[in-house]
Amino acid sequence: MLLYQLNRSIKSRQQLADILVKREIPDEIALPLLDRFEEAGLINDNTFAEALVSSRTKTRGLSRTAVQRELRQKGVAEEIVQEATAELDSEGDLERATAITERRMRAMTSLAPEVRNRRLIGFLQRKGYSSAIVFKAIKLAEAQAVKSEF
Secondary structure, three states: OHHHHHHHOOOOHHHHHHHHHHOOOOHHHHHHHHHHHHHOOOOOHHHHHHHHHHHHHHOOOOOHHHHHHHHHHOOOOHHHHHHHOOOOOHHHHHHHHHHHHHHHHHOOOOOOHHHHHHHHHHHHHHOOOOHHHHHHHHHHHHHHHHHHHO
16 A cells, blocks of 8 residues: 555655554554655655655745745655755745746736736745745746847
């Protein structure tokens, strides 16, 4: 059952422990099993955290705080969360937010500027970006759109 779960996608130790609890596997069986999987290298929260950070920032464009929140929800230890997200900074957040704003703006050319901005603000905030980064990203994306028109 654990191998099936790991084959489907990488998971944290806590996620697998939760699955075992849900399946009503007693702790005296589940804990040694999880320990053995960890010893064999099949469960590694550091690898899980790095993979999640890479995936969430590159494919979904999530902010550092959103990625940290997701790692914590998945039961990853705080020191691993901090280590995995150490390379993410506010400058990187601004770059990611600007890039996804530029892509999103191209699909919103027919909207009124107020409507477009309102939708972009909500979109970026749902991705976990702070208000300061949201407004900077929109301003930079608008400037880039003006440059590309000429």
